[in-house]
Amino acid sequence: MEARGTLRRRNARVSVLCLGPRPFPPLAFLGVGDRRKDGRVARTFPFPFPRSLGARRRPQLVEVLDVLRDRNASVGRDAPHALLGTCPLADGRGGAPDRMKARVLVWLRALRVEQWTKNGVVMMAWFFSVADASQKDIVRGWRSFLLAFFMAGAFSLVSSAFYLLNDVSDYETDRLHPVKRLRPVAARQISRIAAIRAALVLFAAGFSYPALIVMLIPSRTLAFGTMLAYTVMQCLYTGVLKRVPYVDVATLALGFVLRAVAGAAIIAAYVSPWLLVCTFTLSMFLAFCKRRNELEVARESRAVLKRYHPKALNLCIAVAGLSSVGEYLAYTLRSQMGHRFPLLWTTSVFVLLGVLRYMHLAWGGGDVGRPERVLLTDRKLWLALLGYALSAVAVVWFGR
Template structure:
């Protein structure tokens, strides 16, 4: 069972919490029907993501066997054979689409975003990940598609500032992932890494970090519709989210530059207690900000 959980990358389902952002920030997450719909959307995306992870591991099995850490993946290590893995991937992909048909508010659009995510990641696995810049773009769009899928599934519009925030911070995290891989494994671990250098990644990381934090701040204040800060608990909580986001990003940068991290956002968050605390605090203040007057 543990090997199957590793193959399906259940730990990485945390990334798919982005699917719930439109619902959370709309203030409708306290409505039972809307919450159930959000949970179904989250599961549907998780099923598709796991199916893609399996395809990726099958595709990369030979290369993974030569990698210092990826050699422990279930397919590469031989713990799980290819045939049952393919069956599970197909079942999970079908389940993801089937869940959209009766449950999504905008079914065609939700399925379109889900299929777009699948096609994007298959293309990434089958060669695009070795093309510099294109690999960053595809990783970033993957994060963005989570937000758009959640929006279509739950029938909630996405704020333009939230869209720009997620896009910018997704590029920041994607660049950080490549930065972390170089720091930990060197440029020989992935073909595209040979074309990058740390200074290029650093400069671009902090451009998109700055943009993301500005967009996030504008999204925060846009929702207040006031010229000055008020003193309601909700407004103060929303504003408190800005410095928490700033220091969380700073801590992520610290981790990929100063520790033996490969830059994967989930691995960094779960492996660094201060960053994990910052993220939990941010979630708490955002819930207070959105759901308290």
């Protein structure tokens, strides 16, 4: 089958030819890209397009885009042409609200809002302090919850800033990755200079909250210092450490520990060292699983992947996963919470089941390259999480 759309501009002709299941643009087609002063989009993807596109030619342009959109239904999600669905003019309307909505969606994808769930680690100290009799005064009421919640939001803004900087830094390598090449920066939906400017704004917004808390409550300075340490560490990771095998994973895991420490510092709560060590090893377990997935599906996308050995990664996954279970079990037996609730160790059964399920996905070809998506979509993991939550509530409720 063949479908052809044609757009005339002065004496030039731009043709977009669709053959088979994949649209093939000999020159270019319009999409979400750079904007001119009049608000219209003038460039898309790596293909150039005349910037002096007149408004009189828009009906023909929409006709071409409609042809591509219809053919796009049969294109796989990994194909860069599938991004045509984000074009604000592809629906035939192309008004200002549609263009604005498209740009907002593109920026939300660039900020990776779905990964903000990782910053839930900030709430860990508040969660475990609720059942701790010695810290009831700290977590009483909504004040401590809101302090920890907004601290998680501040970390979300800062982490999104680093996502943008990493996308700019890994621009060339991301374009070789089957999934990462669809990210807005790699797909040239967002320019690199715009991503850097947005990252600076996010840094300012993220640091404003702990700075304000320190001004109001000087004793919470540790929370601001922890976020500053996290920022410095992430800068080192972006510049140097992500190119060093195994050190890159340890750096990512340490970032989660700093999140947990900041969550405890903002509410002046005590967090068990066993929980911090468990957070570190569990984060390393998830990161090693992600590296193994990348080694299988996109070895050329990261230079550091060539220095990982599959058998060594499998060993690291097993050791980190089982170590995290052992450390959580030690927490339930040797911490103050364990002494107060003798049956708290039973919750470790569901922790073990969750880790074993994730191992099965990692070694069985699951999409563990995106942990946040696996945690939100895998039903068996949800059952393990539900079992842990119910057992923890039961132990605390009947142990009072």
